[in-house]
Amino acid sequence: MGLPGRDGGPARAGRRITVMDVGGTTLRVGTFDAGAGGLLPGVRRTPVDGLARFPGEPVEALQRRVVEQIAREAGRPGVAGADGLCVAFAGPVDRDGAVRGAPTVWGGGGGVLPLRELLAARLPVPVLVVNDLTAAAWRYGAASPEPFCLLTISSGIGNKVFRGGEVLLDDEGHGGELGHWTYDRSPDAPRCDCGGRGHLGALASGRGVLAAVRRAALADPAGYARSALGGLPEPGNPAIAAAVRAGDPFATEVLRGTLVPLAAAIGGVFASIGIRRYVLMGGFALAVGERYRELLAAELVRQGCFGLTDAEAGAMVVLGADDDDHGLIGAGLLMDRRLGAAAREVAV
Ligand SMILES: [Zn+2]
Known part of the structure; x- marks a missing residue:
């Protein structure tokens, strides 16, 4: 440091x-x-x-x-x-x-x-x-001359953009609430902790992934039963993270689905202000680790970042320190x- x-x-x-x-x-x-x-x-x-x-x-x-x-x-x-x-x-x-x-x-x-x-x-x-x-x-x-966006993916989602020696917020403290950006506008979209529906935090946080696993298990009981999660009485986020790390197809597909709105949010930040470095932290993302970064990068490439090559888009996300x-x-x-x-x- x-x-x-x-x-x-x-x-x-x-x-x-x-x-x-x-x-x-x-x-x-x-x-x-x-x-x-x-x-x-x-x-x-x-x-x-x-x-x-x-x-x-x-x-x-x-x-x-x-x-x-x-x-x-x-x-x-x-x-x-x-x-x-x-x-x-x-x-x-x-x-x-x-x-x-x-x-x-x-x-x-x-x-x-x-x-x-x-x-x-x-x-x-x-x-x-x-x-x-x-x-x-x-x-x-403190040590980075280039601007970046910090993203935390734990029980909720938060972010901060750092540029030119300061965190970009308005004087009242607004900003950094990508977790409450509405992605899913359907009336029955998953509910966020804040009470709203379809917010990024309700879809892609650790809690959002857990809820997505439960929905997927109901929709595809046979697939769930075959997965590493199927044999567990009540799989939580540590079990989901371990299953993704071990390459479990069911858990990986569910996680991949939750990365669609997260990549869309990153794409929006990039397209509006050109930030090209996203540092991932938060218990859930870091528990999945490198595989989380890889899957998110692949989703960014799939969605495309205007003006960037696939290699450039895929290189935008990095893992923060795991502590x-x-x-x-x-x-x-x-x-x-x-x-x-x-x-x-x-x-x-
Ligand atoms: Zn919310």
């Missing part, structure tokens, strides 16, 4: 940044060593004080709990004393670090939470709050860049 270079200047040796990744179930805390460009050993995982732990509590109470928890974690021995804190948060975040919604953390509704402001008032260090995928994009963006550290590492790189810029402003 390269260090922030170019306009960020070399990282000051010894700069340490507390990094947090706040998801629907787990809060992870680590220390990013900017000099080494990576995390120090010992990332701490703890259940998030949100909906998953306190079901039924009002949104405002859960928001208070989460703020308390983040501040508490930032003050723990071994964590306090860092040069800054960057929080990667599972929800849309605006330019000022206010969280505009967090259905997986504190459920639907509730007002905008000025998380950065609340934390900055309590902590003695600079604080940055960004969306978790925005942070993840920085993992690849859980995207948000933490990206948060560290982004905060280090910001602290570097702030230090230069003071010097001027």
Whole structure:
């Protein structure tokens, strides 16, 4: 992993940044060593004080709990004393670090939470709050001169476009929601977590693939019975991923079907703004691994990308690193860049 270079200047040796990744179930805390460009050993995982732990509590109470928890974690021995804190948060975040919604953390509704402001008032260090995928994009963006689109395929689908040293979003945090782009407009299209129908996330996410396997099993019971999945009591995503990796024809055909809308979404991003690099991450895509990349590339070639040769279209998708550290590492790189810029402003 390269260090922030170019306009960020070399990282000051010894700069340490507390990094947090706040998801629907787990809060992870680590220390990013900017000099080494990576995390120090010992990332701490703890259940998030949100909906998953306190079901039924009002949104405002859960928001208070989460703020308390983040501040508490930032003050723990071994964590306090860092040069800054960057929080990667599972929800849309605006330019000022206010969280505009967090259905997986504190459920639907509730007002905008000025998380950065609340934390900055309590902590003695600079604080940055960004969306978790925005942070993840920085993992690849800090060292990448060419623009790219990060795509996460896990229980849902999300994306972020990184270009010219920034993640492209509007000031209110809109953008990166390809998962809620409507692909299937039929009235009985599969339902998305958000309540809509036919959204990309309902069709091509890990959950979407699982639902597609169930539909295919009903439509072709004999084919299903012959497949590696047929003998399992209730095959989940790990079993589906393993079956595709092992070349099971039934599982592969189902996955191939779910890649049609995903390739269409990528084709739309390419055709509109010319992004030619798509970094795949997320539990489901990475569990299938290289075969997922291959099948998606083949579908892109089949659909065609205007102005590109087949070889060029097929080369657009690459796999991201197969670990859980995207948000933490990206948060560290982004905060280090910001602290570097702030230090230069003071010097001027
Ligand atoms: Zn949706």
